[in-house]
Amino acid sequence: MALRRRRLLELCGTAAAVGLAGCLGDSMPGEDDPTHENVSDGTVDYPGMVDGGASVTADRYVTIEYDDPETSFILQPIYEGEEASDDQFRVQRDLSGETMAGFIAPVHTGEAFEYHVFANEAFVEFADWNVVTGTGQNLTDGENPGFERLQGPVYGMVLSPGEAELLAIVDTTAEELQSRDGPSPTGLAIIRGASGGQPEQSVPQxxxxxxxxxxxxxxxxxxxxxxxxxxxxxxxxxxxxxxxxxxxxxxxxxxxxxxxxxxxxxxxxxxxxxxxxxxxxxxxxxxxxxx
Structure with a gap:
Protein backbone atom coordinates (compact mmCIF):
# COMPACT_ATOMS: atom_id res chain seq x y z
CA MET A 1 0.00 0.00 0.00
CA ALA A 2 1.32 3.42 -0.92
CA LEU A 3 2.70 5.42 1.93
CA ARG A 4 0.93 8.75 1.37
CA ARG A 5 1.34 11.90 3.47
CA ARG A 6 -1.42 10.75 5.88
CA ARG A 7 0.73 7.69 6.59
CA LEU A 8 2.93 9.90 8.76
CA LEU A 9 -0.11 10.51 10.93
CA GLU A 10 -0.98 6.80 11.00
CA LEU A 11 2.47 5.66 12.08
CA CYS A 12 2.23 6.98 15.60
CA GLY A 13 -0.05 10.00 15.95
CA THR A 14 0.66 13.63 15.33
CA ALA A 15 2.40 16.55 16.89
CA ALA A 16 2.08 18.90 19.81
CA ALA A 17 4.07 22.12 19.85
CA VAL A 18 7.54 21.18 21.07
CA GLY A 19 10.88 22.91 20.89
CA LEU A 20 13.66 21.64 18.64
CA ALA A 21 17.27 22.67 19.05
CA GLY A 22 20.48 21.94 17.15
CA CYS A 23 23.72 21.67 19.05
CA LEU A 24 26.39 21.15 16.42
CA GLY A 25 27.31 24.59 15.20
CA ASP A 26 29.56 25.90 17.98
CA SER A 27 31.72 22.79 18.18
CA MET A 28 32.20 22.11 14.47
CA PRO A 29 35.82 21.82 13.32
CA GLY A 30 37.08 23.59 10.23
CA GLU A 31 35.29 22.83 6.97
CA ASP A 32 38.56 21.67 5.37
CA ASP A 33 39.15 18.80 7.78
CA PRO A 34 36.00 17.92 9.73
CA THR A 35 36.06 15.12 12.29
CA HIS A 36 33.39 13.66 14.55
CA GLU A 37 33.74 11.19 17.40
CA ASN A 38 30.67 9.20 16.34
CA VAL A 39 31.51 8.91 12.62
CA SER A 40 34.30 6.84 11.12
CA ASP A 41 34.93 6.36 7.39
CA GLY A 42 31.43 7.55 6.57
CA THR A 43 29.72 5.17 9.05
CA VAL A 44 27.79 6.23 12.14
CA ASP A 45 28.95 4.50 15.34
CA TYR A 46 25.57 3.56 16.77
CA PRO A 47 24.86 1.90 19.17
CA GLY A 48 28.42 2.74 20.20
CA MET A 49 27.17 6.27 20.84
CA VAL A 50 25.13 4.90 23.76
CA ASP A 51 27.76 2.41 25.02
CA GLY A 52 25.97 -0.52 23.42
CA GLY A 53 22.72 0.25 25.21
CA ALA A 54 20.68 -0.25 22.05
CA SER A 55 20.36 -2.75 19.22
CA VAL A 56 19.69 -2.09 15.54
CA THR A 57 18.01 -4.59 13.23
CA ALA A 58 17.07 -4.21 9.57
CA ASP A 59 14.19 -6.09 7.99
CA ARG A 60 11.48 -4.28 6.06
CA TYR A 61 12.15 -1.35 8.38
CA VAL A 62 15.13 -0.44 10.55
CA THR A 63 14.18 -1.07 14.17
CA ILE A 64 16.04 0.28 17.20
CA GLU A 65 15.50 -1.32 20.63
CA TYR A 66 16.73 0.97 23.42
CA ASP A 67 17.59 -0.61 26.78
CA ASP A 68 17.21 2.17 29.37
CA PRO A 69 14.56 3.47 29.26
CA GLU A 70 13.15 0.43 27.48
CA THR A 71 11.82 1.93 24.24
CA SER A 72 11.59 0.88 20.61
CA PHE A 73 11.81 2.95 17.43
CA ILE A 74 11.23 2.42 13.73
CA LEU A 75 13.03 4.40 11.04
CA GLN A 76 10.88 4.92 7.94
CA PRO A 77 12.19 6.18 4.57
CA ILE A 78 9.65 7.99 2.38
CA TYR A 79 10.11 8.94 -1.27
CA GLU A 80 7.48 11.07 -3.01
CA GLY A 81 4.73 9.81 -0.74
CA GLU A 82 5.59 6.10 -0.87
CA GLU A 83 7.87 3.68 0.90
CA ALA A 84 11.31 4.34 -0.55
CA SER A 85 13.12 1.63 -2.48
CA ASP A 86 16.83 0.98 -1.95
CA ASP A 87 17.76 2.66 -5.22
CA GLN A 88 15.95 5.85 -4.14
CA PHE A 89 16.72 6.32 -0.45
CA ARG A 90 18.30 4.05 2.14
CA VAL A 91 18.12 4.08 5.93
CA GLN A 92 21.52 2.85 7.07
CA ARG A 93 24.54 3.79 9.14
CA ASP A 94 26.98 3.63 6.19
CA LEU A 95 26.56 7.02 4.50
CA SER A 96 29.53 6.79 2.15
CA GLY A 97 27.54 5.94 -1.00
CA GLU A 98 26.03 8.22 -3.64
CA THR A 99 22.43 7.03 -3.17
CA MET A 100 20.42 9.18 -0.71
CA ALA A 101 20.93 7.77 2.76
CA GLY A 102 20.19 8.80 6.32
CA PHE A 103 20.02 7.52 9.89
CA ILE A 104 18.54 8.84 13.13
CA ALA A 105 20.21 7.81 16.40
CA PRO A 106 18.09 8.26 19.57
CA VAL A 107 20.12 9.13 22.66
CA HIS A 108 18.56 9.45 26.12
CA THR A 109 20.00 12.38 28.05
CA GLY A 110 18.64 11.29 31.44
CA GLU A 111 15.53 13.43 31.05
CA ALA A 112 14.37 12.90 27.46
CA PHE A 113 15.46 11.57 24.09
CA GLU A 114 17.40 13.69 21.67
CA TYR A 115 17.78 12.59 18.08
CA HIS A 116 21.08 12.74 16.21
CA VAL A 117 20.22 12.96 12.52
CA PHE A 118 22.90 11.82 10.07
CA ALA A 119 22.70 12.07 6.28
CA ASN A 120 24.94 11.96 3.22
CA GLU A 121 25.43 14.76 0.74
CA ALA A 122 22.85 13.35 -1.70
CA PHE A 123 20.18 13.61 0.99
CA VAL A 124 21.23 17.04 2.24
CA GLU A 125 21.16 18.53 -1.27
CA PHE A 126 17.88 16.89 -2.30
CA ALA A 127 15.60 19.49 -0.71
CA ASP A 128 15.18 22.34 1.74
CA TRP A 129 14.36 20.05 4.64
CA ASN A 130 11.74 20.81 7.29
CA VAL A 131 11.41 19.34 10.78
CA VAL A 132 7.95 18.03 11.78
CA THR A 133 7.02 16.44 15.10
CA GLY A 134 3.94 14.57 16.28
CA THR A 135 2.08 13.66 19.45
CA GLY A 136 -1.69 13.76 19.61
CA GLN A 137 -3.88 14.94 16.76
CA ASN A 138 -1.89 17.72 15.09
CA LEU A 139 1.44 18.01 13.30
CA THR A 140 3.77 20.86 14.18
CA ASP A 141 6.69 22.45 12.37
CA GLY A 142 9.77 22.61 14.57
CA GLU A 143 12.86 24.77 14.64
CA ASN A 144 15.34 23.51 12.04
CA PRO A 145 19.03 24.08 12.87
CA GLY A 146 20.07 22.74 9.46
CA PHE A 147 22.68 20.17 8.52
CA GLU A 148 26.40 20.74 9.10
CA ARG A 149 29.22 18.61 7.73
CA LEU A 150 30.61 16.25 10.37
CA GLN A 151 33.14 14.18 8.49
CA GLY A 152 33.74 13.57 4.80
CA PRO A 153 30.36 12.75 3.19
CA VAL A 154 28.44 12.76 6.50
CA TYR A 155 26.29 15.68 7.66
CA GLY A 156 24.29 15.98 10.86
CA MET A 157 22.08 17.87 13.25
CA VAL A 158 20.69 17.21 16.72
CA LEU A 159 17.00 17.63 17.55
CA SER A 160 15.38 17.65 20.99
CA PRO A 161 11.60 17.26 20.54
CA GLY A 162 10.67 16.36 24.11
CA GLU A 163 8.05 13.64 24.35
CA ALA A 164 7.10 13.64 20.65
CA GLU A 165 6.35 10.18 19.28
CA LEU A 166 7.09 11.13 15.68
CA LEU A 167 10.01 13.09 14.31
CA ALA A 168 10.26 13.60 10.55
CA ILE A 169 12.77 15.36 8.31
CA VAL A 170 10.65 16.04 5.22
CA ASP A 171 10.43 18.35 2.22
CA THR A 172 6.92 19.52 3.14
CA THR A 173 5.40 21.45 6.04
CA ALA A 174 3.18 20.12 8.80
CA GLU A 175 0.20 21.88 7.22
CA GLU A 176 0.90 20.29 3.84
CA LEU A 177 1.25 16.85 5.41
CA GLN A 178 -2.19 17.16 7.00
CA SER A 179 -3.82 18.41 3.81
CA ARG A 180 -5.36 15.81 1.54
CA ASP A 181 -4.37 17.99 -1.42
CA GLY A 182 -0.81 18.60 -0.21
CA PRO A 183 2.33 17.41 -2.04
CA SER A 184 3.61 13.87 -1.52
CA PRO A 185 6.52 14.02 0.93
CA THR A 186 10.06 12.70 0.75
CA GLY A 187 12.06 12.30 3.93
CA LEU A 188 12.99 10.26 6.96
CA ALA A 189 10.81 9.60 10.00
CA ILE A 190 11.53 8.00 13.37
CA ILE A 191 8.55 6.59 15.25
CA ARG A 192 8.88 6.08 18.98
CA GLY A 193 7.03 3.22 20.63
CA ALA A 194 6.71 1.17 17.44
CA SER A 195 8.16 -2.34 17.30
CA GLY A 196 8.22 -5.55 15.35
CA GLY A 197 9.39 -3.97 12.10
CA GLN A 198 5.87 -3.08 10.99
CA PRO A 199 4.01 0.13 11.89
CA GLU A 200 0.59 -0.40 13.35
CA GLN A 201 -2.19 -0.05 10.81
CA SER A 202 -4.71 2.72 11.31
CA VAL A 203 -8.03 3.33 9.64
CA PRO A 204 -7.46 5.05 6.26
CA GLN A 205 -8.95 8.48 5.74
Whole structure:
Protein backbone atom coordinates (compact mmCIF):
# COMPACT_ATOMS: atom_id res chain seq x y z
CA MET A 1 0.00 0.00 0.00
CA ALA A 2 1.32 3.42 -0.92
CA LEU A 3 2.70 5.42 1.93
CA ARG A 4 0.93 8.75 1.37
CA ARG A 5 1.34 11.90 3.47
CA ARG A 6 -1.42 10.75 5.88
CA ARG A 7 0.73 7.69 6.59
CA LEU A 8 2.93 9.90 8.76
CA LEU A 9 -0.11 10.51 10.93
CA GLU A 10 -0.98 6.80 11.00
CA LEU A 11 2.47 5.66 12.08
CA CYS A 12 2.23 6.98 15.60
CA GLY A 13 -0.05 10.00 15.95
CA THR A 14 0.66 13.63 15.33
CA ALA A 15 2.40 16.55 16.89
CA ALA A 16 2.08 18.90 19.81
CA ALA A 17 4.07 22.12 19.85
CA VAL A 18 7.54 21.18 21.07
CA GLY A 19 10.88 22.91 20.89
CA LEU A 20 13.66 21.64 18.64
CA ALA A 21 17.27 22.67 19.05
CA GLY A 22 20.48 21.94 17.15
CA CYS A 23 23.72 21.67 19.05
CA LEU A 24 26.39 21.15 16.42
CA GLY A 25 27.31 24.59 15.20
CA ASP A 26 29.56 25.90 17.98
CA SER A 27 31.72 22.79 18.18
CA MET A 28 32.20 22.11 14.47
CA PRO A 29 35.82 21.82 13.32
CA GLY A 30 37.08 23.59 10.23
CA GLU A 31 35.29 22.83 6.97
CA ASP A 32 38.56 21.67 5.37
CA ASP A 33 39.15 18.80 7.78
CA PRO A 34 36.00 17.92 9.73
CA THR A 35 36.06 15.12 12.29
CA HIS A 36 33.39 13.66 14.55
CA GLU A 37 33.74 11.19 17.40
CA ASN A 38 30.67 9.20 16.34
CA VAL A 39 31.51 8.91 12.62
CA SER A 40 34.30 6.84 11.12
CA ASP A 41 34.93 6.36 7.39
CA GLY A 42 31.43 7.55 6.57
CA THR A 43 29.72 5.17 9.05
CA VAL A 44 27.79 6.23 12.14
CA ASP A 45 28.95 4.50 15.34
CA TYR A 46 25.57 3.56 16.77
CA PRO A 47 24.86 1.90 19.17
CA GLY A 48 28.42 2.74 20.20
CA MET A 49 27.17 6.27 20.84
CA VAL A 50 25.13 4.90 23.76
CA ASP A 51 27.76 2.41 25.02
CA GLY A 52 25.97 -0.52 23.42
CA GLY A 53 22.72 0.25 25.21
CA ALA A 54 20.68 -0.25 22.05
CA SER A 55 20.36 -2.75 19.22
CA VAL A 56 19.69 -2.09 15.54
CA THR A 57 18.01 -4.59 13.23
CA ALA A 58 17.07 -4.21 9.57
CA ASP A 59 14.19 -6.09 7.99
CA ARG A 60 11.48 -4.28 6.06
CA TYR A 61 12.15 -1.35 8.38
CA VAL A 62 15.13 -0.44 10.55
CA THR A 63 14.18 -1.07 14.17
CA ILE A 64 16.04 0.28 17.20
CA GLU A 65 15.50 -1.32 20.63
CA TYR A 66 16.73 0.97 23.42
CA ASP A 67 17.59 -0.61 26.78
CA ASP A 68 17.21 2.17 29.37
CA PRO A 69 14.56 3.47 29.26
CA GLU A 70 13.15 0.43 27.48
CA THR A 71 11.82 1.93 24.24
CA SER A 72 11.59 0.88 20.61
CA PHE A 73 11.81 2.95 17.43
CA ILE A 74 11.23 2.42 13.73
CA LEU A 75 13.03 4.40 11.04
CA GLN A 76 10.88 4.92 7.94
CA PRO A 77 12.19 6.18 4.57
CA ILE A 78 9.65 7.99 2.38
CA TYR A 79 10.11 8.94 -1.27
CA GLU A 80 7.48 11.07 -3.01
CA GLY A 81 4.73 9.81 -0.74
CA GLU A 82 5.59 6.10 -0.87
CA GLU A 83 7.87 3.68 0.90
CA ALA A 84 11.31 4.34 -0.55
CA SER A 85 13.12 1.63 -2.48
CA ASP A 86 16.83 0.98 -1.95
CA ASP A 87 17.76 2.66 -5.22
CA GLN A 88 15.95 5.85 -4.14
CA PHE A 89 16.72 6.32 -0.45
CA ARG A 90 18.30 4.05 2.14
CA VAL A 91 18.12 4.08 5.93
CA GLN A 92 21.52 2.85 7.07
CA ARG A 93 24.54 3.79 9.14
CA ASP A 94 26.98 3.63 6.19
CA LEU A 95 26.56 7.02 4.50
CA SER A 96 29.53 6.79 2.15
CA GLY A 97 27.54 5.94 -1.00
CA GLU A 98 26.03 8.22 -3.64
CA THR A 99 22.43 7.03 -3.17
CA MET A 100 20.42 9.18 -0.71
CA ALA A 101 20.93 7.77 2.76
CA GLY A 102 20.19 8.80 6.32
CA PHE A 103 20.02 7.52 9.89
CA ILE A 104 18.54 8.84 13.13
CA ALA A 105 20.21 7.81 16.40
CA PRO A 106 18.09 8.26 19.57
CA VAL A 107 20.12 9.13 22.66
CA HIS A 108 18.56 9.45 26.12
CA THR A 109 20.00 12.38 28.05
CA GLY A 110 18.64 11.29 31.44
CA GLU A 111 15.53 13.43 31.05
CA ALA A 112 14.37 12.90 27.46
CA PHE A 113 15.46 11.57 24.09
CA GLU A 114 17.40 13.69 21.67
CA TYR A 115 17.78 12.59 18.08
CA HIS A 116 21.08 12.74 16.21
CA VAL A 117 20.22 12.96 12.52
CA PHE A 118 22.90 11.82 10.07
CA ALA A 119 22.70 12.07 6.28
CA ASN A 120 24.94 11.96 3.22
CA GLU A 121 25.43 14.76 0.74
CA ALA A 122 22.85 13.35 -1.70
CA PHE A 123 20.18 13.61 0.99
CA VAL A 124 21.23 17.04 2.24
CA GLU A 125 21.16 18.53 -1.27
CA PHE A 126 17.88 16.89 -2.30
CA ALA A 127 15.60 19.49 -0.71
CA ASP A 128 15.18 22.34 1.74
CA TRP A 129 14.36 20.05 4.64
CA ASN A 130 11.74 20.81 7.29
CA VAL A 131 11.41 19.34 10.78
CA VAL A 132 7.95 18.03 11.78
CA THR A 133 7.02 16.44 15.10
CA GLY A 134 3.94 14.57 16.28
CA THR A 135 2.08 13.66 19.45
CA GLY A 136 -1.69 13.76 19.61
CA GLN A 137 -3.88 14.94 16.76
CA ASN A 138 -1.89 17.72 15.09
CA LEU A 139 1.44 18.01 13.30
CA THR A 140 3.77 20.86 14.18
CA ASP A 141 6.69 22.45 12.37
CA GLY A 142 9.77 22.61 14.57
CA GLU A 143 12.86 24.77 14.64
CA ASN A 144 15.34 23.51 12.04
CA PRO A 145 19.03 24.08 12.87
CA GLY A 146 20.07 22.74 9.46
CA PHE A 147 22.68 20.17 8.52
CA GLU A 148 26.40 20.74 9.10
CA ARG A 149 29.22 18.61 7.73
CA LEU A 150 30.61 16.25 10.37
CA GLN A 151 33.14 14.18 8.49
CA GLY A 152 33.74 13.57 4.80
CA PRO A 153 30.36 12.75 3.19
CA VAL A 154 28.44 12.76 6.50
CA TYR A 155 26.29 15.68 7.66
CA GLY A 156 24.29 15.98 10.86
CA MET A 157 22.08 17.87 13.25
CA VAL A 158 20.69 17.21 16.72
CA LEU A 159 17.00 17.63 17.55
CA SER A 160 15.38 17.65 20.99
CA PRO A 161 11.60 17.26 20.54
CA GLY A 162 10.67 16.36 24.11
CA GLU A 163 8.05 13.64 24.35
CA ALA A 164 7.10 13.64 20.65
CA GLU A 165 6.35 10.18 19.28
CA LEU A 166 7.09 11.13 15.68
CA LEU A 167 10.01 13.09 14.31
CA ALA A 168 10.26 13.60 10.55
CA ILE A 169 12.77 15.36 8.31
CA VAL A 170 10.65 16.04 5.22
CA ASP A 171 10.43 18.35 2.22
CA THR A 172 6.92 19.52 3.14
CA THR A 173 5.40 21.45 6.04
CA ALA A 174 3.18 20.12 8.80
CA GLU A 175 0.20 21.88 7.22
CA GLU A 176 0.90 20.29 3.84
CA LEU A 177 1.25 16.85 5.41
CA GLN A 178 -2.19 17.16 7.00
CA SER A 179 -3.82 18.41 3.81
CA ARG A 180 -5.36 15.81 1.54
CA ASP A 181 -4.37 17.99 -1.42
CA GLY A 182 -0.81 18.60 -0.21
CA PRO A 183 2.33 17.41 -2.04
CA SER A 184 3.61 13.87 -1.52
CA PRO A 185 6.52 14.02 0.93
CA THR A 186 10.06 12.70 0.75
CA GLY A 187 12.06 12.30 3.93
CA LEU A 188 12.99 10.26 6.96
CA ALA A 189 10.81 9.60 10.00
CA ILE A 190 11.53 8.00 13.37
CA ILE A 191 8.55 6.59 15.25
CA ARG A 192 8.88 6.08 18.98
CA GLY A 193 7.03 3.22 20.63
CA ALA A 194 6.71 1.17 17.44
CA SER A 195 8.16 -2.34 17.30
CA GLY A 196 8.22 -5.55 15.35
CA GLY A 197 9.39 -3.97 12.10
CA GLN A 198 5.87 -3.08 10.99
CA PRO A 199 4.01 0.13 11.89
CA GLU A 200 0.59 -0.40 13.35
CA GLN A 201 -2.19 -0.05 10.81
CA SER A 202 -4.71 2.72 11.31
CA VAL A 203 -8.03 3.33 9.64
CA PRO A 204 -7.46 5.05 6.26
CA GLN A 205 -8.95 8.48 5.74
CA UNK A 206 -10.84 8.47 2.41
CA UNK A 207 -13.60 10.55 0.86
CA UNK A 208 -16.02 8.51 -1.31
CA UNK A 209 -18.58 9.90 -3.72
CA UNK A 210 -21.83 8.15 -4.71
CA UNK A 211 -23.81 8.47 -7.95
CA UNK A 212 -27.06 6.53 -8.39
CA UNK A 213 -28.98 5.71 -11.57
CA UNK A 214 -32.46 4.87 -10.28
CA UNK A 215 -33.65 3.48 -13.63
CA UNK A 216 -30.81 0.98 -13.91
CA UNK A 217 -30.51 0.59 -10.11
CA UNK A 218 -26.79 1.16 -10.57
CA UNK A 219 -24.63 2.76 -7.86
CA UNK A 220 -21.20 4.13 -8.76
CA UNK A 221 -18.77 4.57 -5.85
CA UNK A 222 -15.72 6.78 -6.50
CA UNK A 223 -12.60 7.37 -4.40
CA UNK A 224 -12.52 11.17 -4.39
CA UNK A 225 -9.53 11.88 -2.17
CA UNK A 226 -7.48 10.86 0.83
CA UNK A 227 -5.41 7.75 1.46
CA UNK A 228 -4.74 5.01 -1.03
CA UNK A 229 -5.77 1.54 0.11
CA UNK A 230 -5.42 -2.05 -1.04
CA UNK A 231 -8.67 -3.20 -2.68
CA UNK A 232 -8.50 -6.47 -0.74
CA UNK A 233 -9.06 -4.48 2.45
CA UNK A 234 -12.40 -3.06 1.22
CA UNK A 235 -15.82 -4.73 1.16
CA UNK A 236 -19.35 -3.56 0.28
CA UNK A 237 -21.99 -4.62 2.80
CA UNK A 238 -25.76 -4.18 2.86
CA UNK A 239 -28.85 -5.76 4.40
CA UNK A 240 -30.46 -5.49 0.97
CA UNK A 241 -29.76 -7.69 -2.05
CA UNK A 242 -26.84 -6.00 -3.85
CA UNK A 243 -24.44 -7.17 -6.54
CA UNK A 244 -20.93 -5.85 -7.09
CA UNK A 245 -20.64 -5.59 -10.86
CA UNK A 246 -17.22 -3.94 -11.15
CA UNK A 247 -15.19 -4.03 -7.94
CA UNK A 248 -12.15 -2.00 -6.90
CA UNK A 249 -8.84 -3.60 -7.90
CA UNK A 250 -5.20 -3.26 -6.86
CA UNK A 251 -4.31 -0.09 -5.00
CA UNK A 252 -7.40 2.12 -4.80
CA UNK A 253 -6.58 5.81 -5.20
CA UNK A 254 -8.34 9.05 -6.12
CA UNK A 255 -10.40 8.64 -9.29
CA UNK A 256 -10.88 4.88 -9.02
CA UNK A 257 -14.50 3.69 -9.12
CA UNK A 258 -16.60 0.59 -8.49
CA UNK A 259 -20.17 -0.13 -9.64
CA UNK A 260 -22.93 -2.04 -7.87
CA UNK A 261 -26.52 -3.05 -8.57
CA UNK A 262 -28.59 -1.93 -5.60
CA UNK A 263 -32.31 -1.22 -5.06
CA UNK A 264 -33.40 2.27 -4.06
CA UNK A 265 -34.25 1.10 -0.53
CA UNK A 266 -30.73 -0.21 0.14
CA UNK A 267 -28.10 1.12 2.48
CA UNK A 268 -24.58 0.29 1.28
CA UNK A 269 -21.59 0.50 3.59
CA UNK A 270 -17.89 0.48 2.64
CA UNK A 271 -16.02 -1.60 5.22
CA UNK A 272 -12.25 -1.51 5.68
CA UNK A 273 -10.47 -4.40 7.47
CA UNK A 274 -6.82 -4.40 8.55
CA UNK A 275 -4.37 -6.93 7.07
CA UNK A 276 -4.33 -8.80 10.39
CA UNK A 277 -8.14 -8.94 10.41
CA UNK A 278 -8.36 -7.59 13.96
CA UNK A 279 -9.56 -4.08 13.08
CA UNK A 280 -12.45 -2.95 10.89
CA UNK A 281 -14.29 0.30 10.30
CA UNK A 282 -17.04 1.77 8.13
CA UNK A 283 -15.38 4.31 5.84
CA UNK A 284 -18.56 5.63 4.19
CA UNK A 285 -22.21 4.74 3.63
CA UNK A 286 -24.90 5.45 1.01
CA UNK A 287 -28.66 5.38 1.55
CA UNK A 288 -31.10 5.06 -1.32
CA UNK A 289 -34.05 7.45 -1.60
CA UNK A 290 -36.47 4.77 -0.30
CA UNK A 291 -34.23 3.49 2.52
Missing amino acids: ISFGFEYDATAEQLTVTHEGGDSVDASRLEFQSDADITVDDDFEGTVAAGDAATLTAPSDAEVRIIWTSAEGDTSATLAAWKGSDA
